[in-house]
Amino acid sequence: MDAPKPVNDADFLVNKTRIRILGLSLDDAVKYFFGGNALVSVLVLTLITYFLFQEGIGFFKQNDRNLLTYRQAGLEYVDHIRTQESGHIALTRYLSDLRLRQFNHFTLDRGLEAVAANRELAPFDTFSEQYADSVEPIRGLVSDLTEQATAIKTKFLVAEDKKVERQQLLSAGKPEAAAAVQIDIVDFTTELKVLTGTLPVYKATAAEFAGKLTAALAAAPPLPTPETTARMERFRVLTQDYLATFPATLRSLETWDYTRPVPWYQTFTAFFFGRQWLTASFWQDWYGIVPLFIGSLMVSAVALTIAVPLGVGAAIYINQIASAREQKIVKPCIEFIAAFPSVVLGFFGIAVLGQSLRWLSQQEGLAWVPGFPFSERLNILTAGCLLALIAVPTIFTLAEDALQNVPKAFKEASFALGATRLQTIIRIVVPASLSGIISAILLGLGRVIGETMVVLLCAGNRIAIPDFTAGLAVVTQPVHTMTGIIAQEMGEVVKGSIHYRALFVVGLVLFFLALGINYLAQKIVRKYRISIG
Amino acid sequence: MKFSLSFALVLSLAAAGSLSAQKLVIKGSDTLGAKLVPTLAEDYKVRNPGVSFEIAAEGSTTGITAIIQGTAQIGMSSREVKPTEISAGQAKGVALKATIVAYDGMAVIVNAKNPIDKLTKRQVEQIFTGDVADWSGVGGTVGAFSIYTRNTASGTYSDWKDLAMRKRDYAKSSQKMAGNEQIASEVAKNPNGIGYVGLAYIHAEGIKVVSIDGHIPGQAEIRAGTYPYARPTFYYTDGEPTGEAAKFIAFTLSADGQKIAEKVGFVPVR
Numbered sequence: 186m187d188a189p190k191p192v193n194d195a196d197f198l199v200n201k202t203r204i205r206i207l208g209l210s211l212d213d214a215v216k217y218f219f220g221g222n223a224l225v226s227v228l229v230l231t232l233i234t235y236f237l238f239q240e241g242i243g244f245f246k247q248n249d250r251n252l253l254t255y256r257q258a259g260l261e262y263v264d265h266i267r268t269q270e271s272g273h274i275a276l277t278r279y280l281s282d283l284r285l286r287q288f289n290h291f292t293l294d295r296g297l298e299a300v301a302a303n304r305e306l307a308p309f310d311t312f313s314e315q316y317a318d319s320v321e322p323i324r325g326l327v328s329d330l331t332e333q334a335t336a337i338k339t340k341f342l343v344a345e346d347k348k349v350e351r352q353q354l355l356s357a358g359k360p361e362a363a364a365a366v367q368i369d370i371v372d373f374t375t376e377l378k379v380l381t382g383t384l385p386v387y388k389a390t391a392a393e394f395a396g397k398l399t400a401a402l403a404a405a406p407p408l409p410t411p412e413t414t415a416r417m418e419r420f421r422v423l424t425q426d427y428l429a430t431f432p433a434t435l436r437s438l439e440t441w442d443y444t445r446p447v448p449w450y451q452t453f454t455a456f457f458f459g460r461q462w463l464t465a466s467f468w469q470d471w472y473g474i475v476p477l478f479i480g481s482l483m484v485s486a487v488a489l490t491i492a493v494p495l496g497v498g499a500a501i502y503i504n505q506i507a508s509a510r511e512q513k514i515v516k517p518c519i520e521f522i523a524a525f526p527s528v529v530l531g532f533f534g535i536a537v538l539g540q541s542l543r544w545l546s547q548q549e550g551l552a553w554v555p556g557f558p559f560s561e562r563l564n565i566l567t568a569g570c571l572l573a574l575i576a577v578p579t580i581f582t583l584a585e586d587a588l589q590n591v592p593k594a595f596k597e598a599s600f601a602l603g604a605t606r607l608q609t610i611i612r613i614v615v616p617a618s619l620s621g622i623i624s625a626i627l628l629g630l631g632r633v634i635g636e637t638m639v640v641l642l643c644a645g646n647r648i649a650i651p652d653f654t655a656g657l658a659v660v661t662q663p664v665h666t667m668t669g670i671i672a673q674e675m676g677e678v679v680k681g682s683i684h685y686r687a688l689f690v691v692g693l694v695l696f697f698l699a700l701g702i703n704y705l706a707q708k709i710v711r712k713y714r715i716s717i718g
Numbered sequence: 719m720k721f722s723l724s725f726a727l728v729l730s731l732a733a734a735g736s737l738s739a740q741k742l743v744i745k746g747s748d749t750l751g752a753k754l755v756p757t758l759a760e761d762y763k764v765r766n767p768g769v770s771f772e773i774a775a776e777g778s779t780t781g782i783t784a785i786i787q788g789t790a791q792i793g794m795s796s797r798e799v800k801p802t803e804i805s806a807g808q809a810k811g812v813a814l815k816a817t818i819v820a821y822d823g824m825a826v827i828v829n830a831k832n833p834i835d836k837l838t839k840r841q842v843e844q845i846f847t848g849d850v851a852d853w854s855g856v857g858g859t860v861g862a863f864s865i866y867t868r869n870t871a872s873g874t875y876s877d878w879k880d881l882a883m884r885k886r887d888y889a890k891s892s893q894k895m896a897g898n899e900q901i902a903s904e905v906a907k908n909p910n911g912i913g914y915v916g917l918a919y920i921h922a923e924g925i926k927v928v929s930i931d932g933h934i935p936g937q938a939e940i941r942a943g944t945y946p947y948a949r950p951t952f953y954y955t956d957g958e959p960t961g962e963a964a965k966f967i968a969f970t971l972s973a974d975g976q977k978i979a980e981k982v983g984f985v986p987v988r
Binding site: 274277278281282284285288289299303328331339342343346347349350353463464465466467468540560561562563645646647648649663665673674676677678679680682 | 774776777779780783786787801802804805806808809810811849850851852854855857859860861862864869870871875876879880884885887890891892893894895896904907908909910911
């Protein structure tokens with residue numbers, strides 16, 4: 186018998202044309218296409234992470250130089266004296282608070298007119314003016330030293346830039362132009378002698394300042410009420426404490442050494458624990474993330490406080506209690522909120538919500554609420570309310586999903602044992618889906634922390650740690666956030682400068698925060714999910 | 719077939735149209751770029767059709783940065799360039815050249831219902847640096863100051879520190895707004911508000927200008943040099959301006975351009 190003939194496609198009555206894409210069968214082609222898509226997304230994610238790190242890590246070295254220049258150019262020296270000056274300013278603020286209390290006493294308790302009250306306060310005003318003016322010699326010294334130190338720093342920074350310029354001209358093959366670039370080498374020892382040489386002047390000025398303070402204090406007028414008199418006594422004690430810090434300041438100036446190195450870890454601690462984010466300063470730029478971090482946390486906390494009860498409550502209602510018709514209407518409505526562009530919500534916040542909240546806070550009947558009345562319409566509360574609006578659809582959808590995934594058997598068993606509907610919901614369904622609900626809340630948090638437009642427009646943009654001593658009223662204060670600062674300062678940074686890289690590091694912090702929240706959410710779902718069957 | 723042909727025709731016409739148009743990218747100061755430069759651009763477009771403008775007014779520092787990085791042809795600035803910026807530019811091979819286009823005054827504004835209408839220079843410094851925290855400290859009704867300033871990208875922010883605050887830093891409680899209009903609207907809505915805006919924005923509703931040591935910001939005072947917070951405003955270019963940028967700058971400095979500047983509220987150069 187012959188070997189079997191090879192089958193010819195044309196012999197079959199029903200033919201299927203075999204498609205060959207790049208030599209692969211259709212099945213394989215589709216498989217590789219989808220696999221390729223997955224690979225591209227992983228690649229893009231890796232590239233983005235890599236570039237974030239590349240641009241951001243350079244910041245720490247530049248910050249180290251920044252801190253070193255702060256010391257070497259003598260700015261640290263001047264700041265010792267400047268701290269002394271700010272101590273005095275704090276005391277004058279205490280005095281104006283004291284004046285305010287007296288003013289209130291005269292106008293409210295005694296019922297005087299404002300003009301008459303001001304007349305009564307004239308001796309106190311003379312006293313506080315004398316007290317405030319006593320700092321003038323120190324202030325003049327600080328101002329002169331500031332100019333000198335700034336000049337040294339500018340000279341140094343310009344010399345650094347000129348070195349870069351010469352390097353670039355050399356590498357571009359222009360040796361004559363490179364040689365023509367003039368670089369003033371800064372010799373810190375000689376430059377700083379001008380600053381440290383003012384120490385005897387400082388000693389004399391500080392002694393004069395202390396003398397004027399004591400003299401002004403001795404001439405303090407008597408005060409109208411026992412409460413204000415007690416405050417005046419406290420003020421005397423505070424001034425004595427302040428005067429007691431003078432020797433310490435003098436010692437730090439005498440022992441100041443510009444060659445002391447900056448420890449390697451300081452660049453990291455200065456960023457992650459620095460309480461000041463100050464850029465475009467004539468004096469010194471500080472890059473500390475704490476005020477921005479706290480701002481982001483505060484607006485997120487307020488947003489979640491509002492969004493979690495609303496979102497989870499709505500999910501429980503829609504999933505367990507609502508009739509089919511209610512479900513059909515309400516569910517799409519809540520999910521539609523997610524369709525609002527955040528910039529529209531931000532605009533709504535400025536134009537309507539901030540205004541209304543402030544009007545509401547100034548109503549007589551609501552004065553008992555902590556923080557009411559407030560005068561700024563852009564603050565944590567406004568931003569928090571809008572962020573809650575953005576977070577509710579996320580939390581609602583995911584919580585509702587979690588509730589949906591509770592097996593029907595649980596509910597049926599509960600009814601079989603005689604539980605009422607409410608008991609079943611509270612004691613069986615919600616605890617069973619708790620991991621999913623917590624994960625929904627965490628994902629809502631992740632959404633809210635990364636939100637930019639709303640906080641940029643509505644949170645008030647004050648770069649300072651809010652005053653927590655006011656208790657709950659802290660939510661009526663304006664803040665700035667990490668996302669807001671990146672959006673606001675992005676346009677003004679030169680590529681490769683320290684400010685540019687600092688913004689990238691803020692971006693990295695946000696990235697890791699969101700990564701951590703997502704990871705936590707997934708871990709909770711996986712670990713605590715009720716096994717089915 | 720017919721549809722795709724006509725579609726291709728429309729596309730090519732659009733491309734040709736945009737090819738023949740000259741584009742002028744101007745970035746920088748909000749003081750200049752919110753009102754003055756767009757008005758000048760409109761007038762310029764009427765006289766020179768075929769020129770399109772892209773104006774982004776996000777703060778003087780963004781304008782200078784854009785010139786250094788080569789992403790704009792003209793950088794509007796309401797402050798002078800810093801020596802570190804000049805050297806940073808030179809390091810990239812860019813020579814920043816300034817052209818004064820108008821003079822501006824920074825006016826201190828308060829809410830229209832505020833009883834205060836005059837302040838001294840010392841009080842202005844105390845208010846904006848946070849030395850004094852309450853209106854009653856300067857003779858007004860009781861209430862904490864709500865200070866509205868520009869943000870760090872702004873030249874006005876920098877000039878204010880230089881002219882009004884003796885280079886000290888702003889109070890921690892100050893709020894940073896994105897532009898002159900925003901400051902004006904916040905002060906108008908907040909009885910405790912205080913802020914500063916350029917001359918072109920003092921006629922907004924709900925605010926009033928405070929006199930400083932008896933001087934009110936206005937054309938006469940700024941020309942005479944008696945108002946303390948007056949400053950020149952600039953266009954920055956990479957070296958001598960050339961091409962369309964040079965023509966636009968010439969138009970700004972011409973009699974027609976300066977008349978527009980005067981109408982918007984600035985003080986002309988001549």
